[in-house]
Amino acid sequence: MPSTATDLMFRPVDELAALVRAGEISARELVQASLDRIEEVEPKVNAFVDVFADDALAEADGVQSGDERPLAGVPVAIKNNVPVNGKRLTFGSPFLEDFRPPIDASLVTRLRRAGAIIVGTTTLSEWGIQPVTETRRFGPTRNPWALDRTPGGSSGGPAAAVAAGMVPLAHGNDGGGSTRIPAACCGVVGLKPQRGRISMAPAIGEQFLAVEGVLTRTVRDTAALLDLLAGPELGDSSWAPPPPEPFAEAAGREPAGLRIGLALEPPIESATLDPACEAVTREVAALLEELGHHVEEVTPPVQGPEIFDTFIDVFGPMNCGQMAFAATVNGREPGEDDMERLSLWLWERCRALDAVAMQSALVRIQQLSRMLVAWASPYEAVLTPALAQPPVTIGTLDPDRPDAEATLREAADFVPYTPPLNMTGQPAIALPLGQRDDGLPLGVQLVGRPAQEGPLLALAAQVEAARPWADRRPGL
Secondary structure (H helix, E strand, O other): OOOOHHHHHOOOHHHHHHHHHHOOOOHHHHHHHHHHHHHHHHHHHOOEEEEOHHHHHHHHOOOOOOOOOOOOOOEEEEEOOOOOOOOOOOOOOHHHOOOOOOOOOHHHHHHHHOOOEEEEEEOOOHHHOOOOOEEOOOEEOOEOOEOOEOOOOOOHHHHHHHHOOOOOEEEEEEOOOOOHHHHHHHOOEEEEOOOOOEOOOOOOOOOOOOEEEEEEOOHHHHHHHHHHHOEOOOOOOOOOOOOOOOHHHHHOOOOOOOEEEEEOOOOEOOOOOOHHHHHHHHHHHHHHHHOOOEEEEEOOOOEOOHHHHHHHHHHHHHHHHHHHHHHHHHOOOOOOOOOOHHHHHHHHHHHHOOHHHHHHHHHHHHHHHHHHHHHHOOOOEEEEEOOOOOOOEOOOOOOOOOOHHHHHHHHHHHOOOOHHHHHHOOOEEEEEEEEOOOOOEEEEEEEEOOOOHHHHHHHHHHHHHHOOOOOOOOOO
16 A cells, blocks of 8 residues: 555545556555544544445445546545435434435435445534534534534534545535534535535425535545536526536636635624634735735624524524424424434424515525625625634533523524525635644635636635645644
């Protein structure tokens, strides 16, 4: 083998596939390297729901040298809220028990067709609600950089798995920041693509807030994966317009002279920006100026406390649809023993929400979205902190606390910068551009224009080249 198991899992995805293609390493050896690393650090991190060691090795044996597929033999993890044929689908909750779907999600199918080997499924907050990943069913997932801290959520397991070098990339999805938040917490790259860019077929139809994506170590890997996953499936009701060129090609073009807005003030009035998060964002703004861009500080349209209820009246039914599916599978509605208090509070709130109220909330969200897009339109990109606070300690946002609504409001104050982009639908990316003195990652968010992932990735790649981060590793 050309390097140790740990070294392999930190290498770029295209390099790993090239090693298999050239016969320098077998797909079995590459998958075994992932499994060895999982065995080594999983007891500390707790990022996986299930590991498919035997199936993954058997599948790897079918990948031969000379395989031209772009992910030939590359190990991948799937967040445990999309179906993998025959494997447990839990959404992080005991209510779905050990349901095993008879289908693959379309993104799983596309990964398999590209040659990827699925080595397991990863943890998430229950039903994907929280920006932390600590569930009654599976316990807390821990940040590889500081085991007493959250890896973020809801895609905390995927981000932790990539950061810890258990897999070189992992699937995640994002309905309010669930890819970007854990990317910022764990020091990896997390892109929220344009709404409708990656199909949610066959189980889910059109989604206003949520999008599929990946967590990787580099912008280049993220762009390449977006090329593989983007595009509609037969029967989709809507989809994003196709890009003028492949995302990987766009990411290779160095931008010049962009007008960039620097938005530091949290977009909800109850949130407070931590000085460390502000400092790293200002450092990146200065870096962008050095790269030849024009950065000007701007103030976003700040929203009062009423926006929480409006957002939850749209976000809640998205999550409660998963709970309703579990209720159908079980033949009964959930009770106190089936879900965390936060989940049950959201379920009961959604059950009390009538169709007129939900439609009114959706109209209000769309009105706010148009205002936000218009506000950002003078700029090719907007720079914000990824989080208002550094990754919080485990237990800070306990989903079983008695006052569930207060927990969710505190969560919103932790991550106020990400949900607005789910409302507008436009692309946004979290980049790991800072670290505290204790090594804890600090991230920033770059926001692109609607359906313009290519230019956004190009800017992110330029920043990455100026301040590389991929060689940083947690001290596990």
